[in-house]
Amino acid sequence: MPELAEVLYFSRRWDAGMGRVVVAVHANTKSRVFRGCNIAALKSGLAGARLKASRTHGKQVLFEFSGGHWLAVHLGMTGALSANPEPYEPCKHDHLVRHTKSLALVFTDPRQFGALKVCEEKTPPAWWKILPPQPMDDTFAPERVAEILQRHARQPLKTLLLDQRYFPGIGNWMADEIMWQMKLPPHIAAGSLAAKQALKLWRTLRKVCDVAVKTIGVDWRNPPRSWLFSHRWKRVNDCPRCGAKLRHENLRGRTACWCPACQKSIMTY
DNA sequence: CATCATGTTATAAT
DNA sequence: CATTATAACATGAT
Numbered sequence: 076m077p078e079l080a081e082v083l084y085f086s087r088r089w090d091a092g093m094g095r096v097v098v099a100v101h102a103n104t105k106s107r108v109f110r111g112c113n114i115a116a117l118k119s120g121l122a123g124a125r126l127k128a129s130r131t132h133g134k135q136v137l138f139e140f141s142g143g144h145w146l147a148v149h150l151g152m153t154g155a156l157s158a159n160p161e162p163y164e165p166c167k168h169d170h171l172v173r174h175t176k177s178l179a180l181v182f183t184d185p186r187q188f189g190a191l192k193v194c195e196e197k198t199p200p201a202w203w204k205i206l207p208p209q210p211m212d213d214t215f216a217p218e219r220v221a222e223i224l225q226r227h228a229r230q231p232l233k234t235l236l237l238d239q240r241y242f243p244g245i246g247n248w249m250a251d252e253i254m255w256q257m258k259l260p261p262h263i264a265a266g267s268l269a270a271k272q273a274l275k276l277w278r279t280l281r282k283v284c285d286v287a288v289k290t291i292g293v294d295w296r297n298p299p300r301s302w303l304f305s306h307r308w309k310r311v312n313d314c315p316r317c318g319a320k321l322r323h324e325n326l327r328g329r330t331a332c333w334c335p336a337c338q339k340s341i342m343t344y
Numbered sequence: 345c346a347t348c349a350t351g352t353t354a355t356a357a358t
Numbered sequence: 359c360a361t362t363a364t365a366a367c368a369t370g371a372t
Contacts, residue, residue: 076350107368134351152351153369168369185369188351230362239352246350308350328364330349 077150079133079209079244080287084295085156086129086136088180092158093126095175097140106170107187108151117193120144121173126180132206133243143195147203151188157181209243211284217277224273228266234327235265242280248304249287251332253279255303255316260338261331267340307332 077085100118102109109117124140131137136148136156148156163179165172171182171191182191194200208215223241224232236242236250245253254261256279257272268276290296298304303321306312312321312332319336 078350081350149351152349154351186349186351187368190352227361234362237351248350251350327362329351 076152077134077154078246078249078287079131079284080291082134082136082150082244083131083288083292085150085154086131086138087292088156088158089126089138090129092173092175092178092180093128095178096123096125097121097173097175099174101165101169101172101174103165103170106184108154108170108182108184108189108191110190112190112192116195117146117171117191120193120195121146132203133209133239134246135203135206135243137199137203139199143197145194145196145200147192147194147200148182149190151184151186151190153186154182154184154189157183207240207243209284210245210280211288215277215281217274220277220280221270221273224265224268224276228264230265231262231326232259232265232268233261233331234329237329244284245280247329248307249283251307252303253283254331254333255338256283258338260335260340261326261333263340303332303334 100121102114102118104114121140121144124142124144126138127141128139129136134149138146138148140146159179159181161174161177161179163172163174163181166183168185169181169183173180223235227235233250233254236245236253237247251261257276286298290298301315303315306315307321313319314321314334314337317334317337319334321332322335323330323332
């Protein structure tokens with residue numbers, strides 16, 4: 076489920092355990108989520124440690140523990156973080172459970188596309204410090220959007236929006252939402268946007284991210300009913316703007332949900 | 345039983 | 359070389 080706002084929401088579930096000492100660590104070592112992760116280091120690093128801080132960047136979460144231990148979490152397609160009262164018995168797809176005296180912090184992920192990694196340093200790991208700016212960051216300039224559009228001119232715009240190198244945290248529903256708010260079809264070539272449209276894309280990116288963070292990110296509340304968001308997964312789904320039937324089609328391996336009636340290419344205006 | 349799913353990455357093809 | 363396209367990963371829901 077997680078895109079930037081959902082990731083923020085989940086990171087805050089674990090914040091409930093801030094300051095508590097980890098008394099036991101349960102890890103389902105066979106799970107794919109530990110690929111590339113030193114499990115022994117994870118267990119020894121977290122045991123006895125206290126959660127000091129958490130932060131997110133795009134779809135990444137970074138937890139800081141006492142003693143210079145860091146745990147990075149990516150939630151993949153179906154990952155989730157939760158805090159549960161003790162005693163807590165691990166469920167089927169719980170891959171990591173950090174037990175404290177009163178609260179169990181759990182990472183669960185049925186499809187195991189998520190990933191965990193640990194490191195021991197004074198400051199956040201090097202790879203964290205060089206993550207590209209998020210769309211709602213002040214350092215994310217409109218010129219950056221224009222450059223990206225130029226560089227990947229032949230890429231469908233919706234597909235380009237999913238590229239984490241440029242738009243960290245944007246996922247399938249946010250990309251569709253942005254295309255819908257832009258009134259552009261998902262397959263329009265990135266390079267076909269005029270300067271004015273590129274600026275509008277920058278604004279739309281910021282707005283969708285800002286509002287998602289303030290709603291989903293806070294308490295899982297839905298974004299405005301006027302958005303595509305609340306309609307795209309319904310059994311019968313019509314465009315909340317014009318009432319036309321929404322279309323679902325595969326674009327580069329992902330489902331694009333859009334309104335053929337009001338998402339027209341620029342040339343038709 | 346077949347298809348699909350709010351993601352990433354290795355590898356192939358332009 | 360730079361960019362774009364596809365398959366694979368593991369499990370559950372429809």
